[in-house]
Amino acid sequence: MTARRSAAARAGLLALPLAFLAVFFAYPVASIVGLGLRGAAWDVVTDPDVLSVLWFTIWQAAASTALTLVVALPGAYVFARLDFPGKSLLRAAVTVPFVLPTVVVGAAFLALIGQGGVLGVQLDRTVWAILAAHVFFNYAVVVRTVGGLWAHLDPRQEEAAQVLGANRWRAWLSVTLPALAPAVGAAALMVFLFTFTSFGVIQILGGPRYATLEVEIYRQTAQLLDLPVAAVLSLLQFAVVCVLLAFHGWTLRRRESALTLVSAVSAARKPRGLGQWTFLVVNLVVMAVLLLGPLAVLVERSFATADGYGLEFYRALGRNDTGSTLFVAPWEAVGNSLLFGAAATVIALVVGGLAAAAMTRRAGSLVRSVDAVLMLPLGTSAVTVGFGFLIALDGPPLDLRQSVLLVPLAQALVAVPFVVRTILPVLRAVDERLREAAAVLGASPLRAWHEVDLPIVWRALLVAAGFAFAVSLGEFGATVFIARPDAPTLPIAIFRFLARPGDLNYGQAMALSTILMVLCAGSLLVLERLKLGRSGEF
Amino acid sequence: MLQLDSLTVRFGPHVALNDVTLDVAEHEIVSVLGPSGSGKSTLLRVVAGLQPSAGRVLLDGADVSAVPPHRRGVGLMFQDHALFPQRDVAGNVAFGPRMHGQRDTAGRVEELLALVGLAGAGARAVTTLSGGEQQRVALARALAPEPRVLMLDEPLGQLDRTLRERLVVELRQLFTRLGTTVLAVTHDQGEAFALSDRVVVMDAGRIAQVGTAQEVWSQPASAFVARFLGFENVVAAVVRGDVADTPWGPIRVPAGTPQGQCDLLVRPNGVLVKDRGKLGATVAARTFRGDHVALLLTPERGPQLEASCRLQDAPEPGAAVRLVFDAAEVVPLPG
Numbered sequence: 032m033t034a035r036r037s038a039a040a041r042a043g044l045l046a047l048p049l050a051f052l053a054v055f056f057a058y059p060v061a062s063i064v065g066l067g068l069r070g071a072a073w074d075v076v077t078d079p080d081v082l083s084v085l086w087f088t089i090w091q092a093a094a095s096t097a098l099t100l101v102v103a104l105p106g107a108y109v110f111a112r113l114d115f116p117g118k119s120l121l122r123a124a125v126t127v128p129f130v131l132p133t134v135v136v137g138a139a140f141l142a143l144i145g146q147g148g149v150l151g152v153q154l155d156r157t158v159w160a161i162l163a164a165h166v167f168f169n170y171a172v173v174v175r176t177v178g179g180l181w182a183h184l185d186p187r188q189e190e191a192a193q194v195l196g197a198n199r200w201r202a203w204l205s206v207t208l209p210a211l212a213p214a215v216g217a218a219a220l221m222v223f224l225f226t227f228t229s230f231g232v233i234q235i236l237g238g239p240r241y242a243t244l245e246v247e248i249y250r251q252t253a254q255l256l257d258l259p260v261a262a263v264l265s266l267l268q269f270a271v272v273c274v275l276l277a278f279h280g281w282t283l284r285r286r287e288s289a290l291t292l293v294s295a296v297s298a299a300r301k302p303r304g305l306g307q308w309t310f311l312v313v314n315l316v317v318m319a320v321l322l323l324g325p326l327a328v329l330v331e332r333s334f335a336t337a338d339g340y341g342l343e344f345y346r347a348l349g350r351n352d353t354g355s356t357l358f359v360a361p362w363e364a365v366g367n368s369l370l371f372g373a374a375a376t377v378i379a380l381v382v383g384g385l386a387a388a389a390m391t392r393r394a395g396s397l398v399r400s401v402d403a404v405l406m407l408p409l410g411t412s413a414v415t416v417g418f419g420f421l422i423a424l425d426g427p428p429l430d431l432r433q434s435v436l437l438v439p440l441a442q443a444l445v446a447v448p449f450v451v452r453t454i455l456p457v458l459r460a461v462d463e464r465l466r467e468a469a470a471v472l473g474a475s476p477l478r479a480w481h482e483v484d485l486p487i488v489w490r491a492l493l494v495a496a497g498f499a500f501a502v503s504l505g506e507f508g509a510t511v512f513i514a515r516p517d518a519p520t521l522p523i524a525i526f527r528f529l530a531r532p533g534d535l536n537y538g539q540a541m542a543l544s545t546i547l548m549v550l551c552a553g554s555l556l557v558l559e560r561l562k563l564g565r566s567g568e569f
Numbered sequence: 570m571l572q573l574d575s576l577t578v579r580f581g582p583h584v585a586l587n588d589v590t591l592d593v594a595e596h597e598i599v600s601v602l603g604p605s606g607s608g609k610s611t612l613l614r615v616v617a618g619l620q621p622s623a624g625r626v627l628l629d630g631a632d633v634s635a636v637p638p639h640r641r642g643v644g645l646m647f648q649d650h651a652l653f654p655q656r657d658v659a660g661n662v663a664f665g666p667r668m669h670g671q672r673d674t675a676g677r678v679e680e681l682l683a684l685v686g687l688a689g690a691g692a693r694a695v696t697t698l699s700g701g702e703q704q705r706v707a708l709a710r711a712l713a714p715e716p717r718v719l720m721l722d723e724p725l726g727q728l729d730r731t732l733r734e735r736l737v738v739e740l741r742q743l744f745t746r747l748g749t750t751v752l753a754v755t756h757d758q759g760e761a762f763a764l765s766d767r768v769v770v771m772d773a774g775r776i777a778q779v780g781t782a783q784e785v786w787s788q789p790a791s792a793f794v795a796r797f798l799g800f801e802n803v804v805a806a807v808v809r810g811d812v813a814d815t816p817w818g819p820i821r822v823p824a825g826t827p828q829g830q831c832d833l834l835v836r837p838n839g840v841l842v843k844d845r846g847k848l849g850a851t852v853a854a855r856t857f858r859g860d861h862v863a864l865l866l867t868p869e870r871g872p873q874l875e876a877s878c879r880l881q882d883a884p885e886p887g888a889a890v891r892l893v894f895d896a897a898e899v900v901p902l903p904g
Contacts, residue, residue, distance in 0.1 A: 464649075467617075467645075467647070468645070468647055468651045468653070469664070470618075470639045471643065471644065472644075472665035472710070472713075473665055473669050473714055476639075478639075479639075487655060
C-alpha cells in the first residue's frame with residue numbers, strides 16, 4: 032500500500048468520529064461560548080459567590096486526591112507484590128465502585144452516614160461524606176494505574192539496590208518510587224479531574240451548603256434558569272479541565288520511558304513474616320469497610336421496611352401511583368436505561384472503534400491531537416455536555432429535542448473515550464508485520480484487518496462494549512439535563528426519589544440503586560472474566 | 570524474471586536505497602549480503618510492495634510498482650517469521666491459498682508440511698514450536714500461494730549455528746528441486762555463499778558488488794567488500810610494474826595489475842611466517858581455529874597483519890618472526 036493511500040484510508044476512518052465530535056461536542060461547546068460571552072462574563076467570574084464555589088471545587092478535589100492516594104497506594108502494593116487466595120476476585124470487586132453510577136454511591140453513603148444511617152452518625156451535608164464517597168469511587172483508579180505498573184516492575188532492581196548496600200526502605204525510595212512516580216502522578220491527576228468535576232455525589236451528599244462548579248452550573252440552569260451565568264461557569268470549568276488534560280498528556284508521554292518490565296506473576300510473592308501479614312490484613316479490612324460496606328448497607332436498606340425485611344420497596348416499583356414522582360411506573364426506568372444504554376453502546380463502539388482503528392499507527396502529531404480531542408468529553412464533565420446539548424440541539428439548525436436518540440448520543444459521547452482507551456492499546460500491540468504478512472499472502476487491507484486484527488481485538492471490543500454500557504447506564508450529569516420527564520433513566524429516577532421525603536420514596540431509591548448496582552457490577556464482573564491483560568488505565 | 574530499475578528510498582535525510590538496479594533470472598537464487606543498515610530489508614519490502622520507492626519493479630516484464638502487495642504474487646518470509654499466533658500450523662499455511670479463493674486447502678497444506686519436514690504437525694499451535702520448526706512453517710506458508718518470486722529476510726537469523734548450517738543446505742536443495750526464484754537477504758556470508766547462485770553485496774544503500782560466491786570471495790570489488798568478508802589486511806598502495814609500495818614495504822602483485830594508486834588485500838594465508846624475510850614482526854596473539862591457527866602480528870612498520878598457518882608451524886605469542894608475502898594471495902582492489 033502506498034503511503035498516500037494509507038493516509039487517505041486513515042482520513043476516511045476518522046471522518047465519522049470527527050464529524051460526531053464536531054456536531055455533538057464542538058458545536059454545543061461553541062454554543063456555550065457564544066452564550067457566555069454575550070453576558071457579563073467578567074462580573075460572573077469575579078462574583079464572590081462564584082469564587083467561593085471555585086475555591087471549594089479546588090480544595091475538595093485536592094483533599095480527595097490526597098486522601099485517595101494515602102488509602103489506595105498501600106492497596107496498590109498489596110495487589111502488585113503480594114500473592115494471596117482470592118486475589119483476582121478481590122481485584123474485580125474493588126473495581127466495581129469505579130463503574131458504579133454516582134447516584135448509587137450517593138445513595139449508599141446516605142444509607143451509611145445519612146439521617147438514620149446505619150453508623151448512627153449523621154455526616155451527610157458535611158464535607159466528610161463527600162470526601163469519603165470520592166475515596167470510595169477512585170480507589171480503583173489508583174490501584175489499577177499504579178498497581179498495574181508496579182506489578183510489572185522487575186523486583187530484582189530493588190534486590191540489586193539491596194545487594195549494593197541499601198536497606199529495604201532506602202531501596203524502595205531510590206529505585207521503585209522513581210519508577211512509579213509518573214504513574215502515581217497520572218493517577219493523582221485523573222482522581223483530581225474526576226473529583227473536580229464531581230456532580231452526582233455532591234448533589235446528593237452535599238446538601239444546599241456545598242456546591243462544585245458542576246453543581247452550580249446545574250442549579251443556575253435548572254433552578255434559577257440563568258443560562259448565561261451557567262455558560263460562563265461551564266467555560267471556567269472547561270478551561271481548568273483543558274489545562275489538566277494537557278498536563279496529563281504530557282505526563283503520559285513522559286511515562287513511556289524505558290522500564291524493565293516483567294510478567295506480573297513472577298513479581299508477586301506470598302506474604303512473609305508478621306509485618307507483611309499485618310499489612311495485608313489491615314489493607315483487606317480497609318477495602319472491606321470502605322468499599323464493600325456502603326454497598327452492603329445499600330442492599331440491606333432496600334429490603335428494610337417498617338415491618339422487618341421484605342420486598343415492599345421492590346413491589347412499589349411496579350405501581351404507577353397518581354401524582355407519582357415519575358409520571359410512569361418506576362420499573363419503566365429500568366427499561367429506559369437498558370434501551371438507552373444499548374443504543375449508546377452501539378454508537379460509542381462504532382465511533383470509538385473507527386477512531387481507534389485510524390489511530391493504530393503511532394506516528395504523527397495529527398494522531399496525537401485526535402487522541403487528545405477524543406479524551407476531552409471524558410474530562411469536560413458530563414454536565415457541560417448535557418448543558419451544551421440543552422442549548423445547542425434544541426432548535427434550528429439541529430432540533431433533536433424530541434428525538435429518542437438525544438440521550439443515547441450524550442451518553443455515547445461520555446463513553447467514547449473509554450472505548451478508545453480500551454481498544455487502542457490492544458490494536459497497537461498487534462505486530463505490524465502480521466498485517467504485512469497477510470498482505471503479501473494476498474489479503475486486501477480490509478481482509479487483513481478481518482483476519483489478523485479482529486481475532487485479537489474482539490475481546491477488547493467486548494470489554495469496551497461492557498464499559499460503554501456500564502457508563503451509559505450510570506450516566507447522570509448529562510442525562511439529567513436532557514431526559515424527557517416521562518422517560519427517566521434509572522439514575523434520574525433514583526435522584527427524584529431521594530429528593531422527596533418519606534420512607535417509601537427513600538426505600539424505592541435504595542431498591543432502584545440496588546438494581547442499578549447489580550446491572551453495572553454484573554457487566555463489569557463478566558468482563559473481568561475475559562481477562563484482558565493490562566487494561567483499564569484511565 | 571524480476572527486474573529492479575533504479576530503486577531509491579529515502580527516510581528523511583537517510584538514503585536507505587540508492588539507485589539499486591538488479592536482474593534476477595527465472596529459477597535463480599540471489600542473496601543480498603550486507604551489514605545491518607545497508608538497506609537489504611528495505612529492498613525486499615520495496616519488491617513486496619510494502620515500501621514505496623522511486624524507480625520501477627518489473628515482474629515478468631510488467632511494471633508492478635503501483636500494484637498493492639496483496640496482488641503482486643510475490644512471497645516474503647519475514648525475519649522472525651511473523652507467524653499468526655492465534656492460528657495453528659495448518660491455519661498459517663492455508664492462509665495464502667484461502668486469500669486466493671481456494672476452498673479445500675487440506676491436501677495442499679499437508680503436501681507443503683511434508684515438503685518442509687513437518688508432516689502431521691498441522692494441528693499444533695505455532696507458539697509451541699521450536700525456532701527451527703517455526704522457520705519451516707514460515708517457509709511452507711510463504712510457498713503455499715506459489716509466488717512468482719520468493720523473498721527471504723534473514724531466513725536463518727535466530728537459529729543456532731549447527732541448525733543453520735543444516736537448514737541452509739536443505740533450503741538450497743528444496744529451491745533447486747522446485748525451481749523457485751529466490752531473493753534472500755542475510756548478513757551472514759556463509760549463509761549467502763551456501764544458499765545462492767549469485768551474491769549481491771550492499772554498502773549503505775548501494776550495490777557494491779554482484780557475482781557468484783567464488784567471484785566475490787576471490788576478487789572483492791572494493792576495500793569495503795573485502796573488509797565485510799572478514800579480511801583485515803587491506804592497505805592503500807602504489808603499484809609500479811609488478812611491485813606495490815605498501816606500509817609493509819614492497820609486495821609483489823599478480824601480473825597485469827593496473828598501475829598507480831589502489832587498495833591492496835593480502836589474504837591471511839598469503840602472509841608466510843619464515844626464518845628469513847624482509848619484514849620483521851612479533852606475534853601479538855594466537856587463536857586456535859581447529860584446522861589452522863590464526864596469528865595477529867605486529868610488524869616493524871605498517872598496521873597489524875593477520876596470518877594463518879598450520880598448527881605445527883605456529884610460533885608462540887611474543888615470538889619474533891620474519892614475514893614473506895605470497896604474490897598468489899595478493900589481490901588489488903579496484904574500488
